Amino acid sequence: MRSSWADAVENSVGGSSDNAGISGRNEPTSAVAKSAYVPPHLRNRLPASEPPAASVGGPHSFNDRPGSGGPTSGSRWGGGRSDYGRQGYGGGGGRGSGGWGGRGGWAGRDREVNPFANDDVDAEAEPAFNDQENTGINFDAYEDIPVETSGGNVPPPVNTFAEIDLGDALNLNIRRCKYVRPTPVQRYAIPISLAGRDLMACAQTGSGKTAAFCFPIISGIMTGNFPRRPRGVRTVFPLALILSPTRELSVQINEEAKKFSYQTGVRVVVAYGGAPINQQLRELERGVDILVATPGRLVDLLERAKVSLQMIRYLALDEADRMLDMGFEPQIRKIVEQMDMPPPGERQTMLFSATFPKEIQRMASDFLSNYIFLAVGRVGSSTDLIVQRVEYVNDSDKRSHLMDLIHAQRANGVQGKHALTLVFVETKKGADSLEHWLCMNGFPATTIHGDRTQQEREMALRSFKSGSTPILVATDVAARGLDIPHVAHVINFDLPNDIDDYVHRIGRTGRAGKSGLATAFFNENNMSLAKSLAELMKEANQEVPDWLTRFAGRASFGNKGRRGGGRFGGRDFRRDSSFNRGNSSRDYHRGGGGGVYGGGYPSAWD
């Protein structure tokens, strides 16, 4: 059971006598009696209507609803040690911190919120929807995914979660997440990480990437014996850092990581811009093992000395290519190389990227030590699971055409409320005006872009996910990484100029092995994309309209076409050169190029 295993771990952690005193004797039932403890700084914040936690509790409480869903381990919380870098194991108090303001009335609860509770509420609100589709991941779609590894002594992949010793608590959460079998990236990446190796992985979100880096981190923190920080300092010392490019992605990773770490005592905190910093600081001061952050806010926290990286043992960079695209390299280098983070070799680093251009290769050389390269073919995106259509539509006709599409979708009987449609536009202004127009015409739409406040952005996303506004107009802020279940249709109202962006956008549908539809409005403004789009569609066995093929053939448009071939997110450049000696990635700078990828042309596809 949870308690015995977790307690065993806890008791094995050095200097845990204080914890053992609190929790070592804990039986699941005893948690009930003690869970009323509220630390002083949070007293008077509990909603008056909150039912006693005693009404639930126990390891099976993940099905309970918020308000009655009960954390079981309030008593195990080592209350009052908020000046510790972390709280030790025994169930840290936690709050859903996906957004300030919290969810419902329980933001002030100082026990570990049941991160699975919301899933259940959704399920109850939409039973039919849930029954039909929400059965987890379609694993058949993962058959035949090509995988490539290279590097010295690659640990063998696993076929089941049971083969990996992740511990009872984590295993229970895996079951709660309804994960049956590891996805390809998990099958390879988890053993690699558990073996303590650095990892450079080319894989997509939606492939189970978040779990792939979270499981080893959580497991490592639970079993590791990490020194405690001295008290009295207002600085916190996370053991793991997960960086991601956008705020929403950080929120999403935080939510997933909270599920994975539920009742493990490992505390996850998220920090990102646009939200009041004070609440994030309070969360941090209550202890943090895993910090999920966007670069800007983290630099801010580091400069204020609120966070120290000197205890970092795990570093994960998600969507690294995106972060570079967004100009985060200076911040990332500052965080990783110029603050107090331990150097490569003394920490474990995982770098995830959809593509593997030169800049990422350089980053891999600088941040990783004797790493293993892993490339996992795409799941879904742009392969058979997404039907791609391109239609020639002049700018002036786009709106009426969009309306036709939405009408058609309704007529086709795709269940109204949950046939989510994601519409990508080029500009923030364009997003606002299209949203307004849709609403004026009776289509419930909302929008997400960088000119909206963070609160508005998160509200929009929630309202879209829940189906209240089944149309979301978005700029590229939503193009990558966001995992929104049940997006049935991605419409490229304005096509991007870069084929990689197109691939990422349509990847918002066909998630987790489900099918999806992607429609693009193409016109003369998109000529630079003609060739690459035609080639991409052809490779994905999509029907390419003749007019597009003709445009693609016109060299005069200077379109670049697709670079390279194959389906991987890149190749281990160490293999393409003369210095394939396993751990000599630094030679790359001397070695005069990265083989076939020396040109630095990545593609989300190659």
Place this chain on the structure above:
DNA sequence: AAAAAAC
């Protein structure tokens, strides 16, 4: 060119 990201 636009988008994203700290205050």
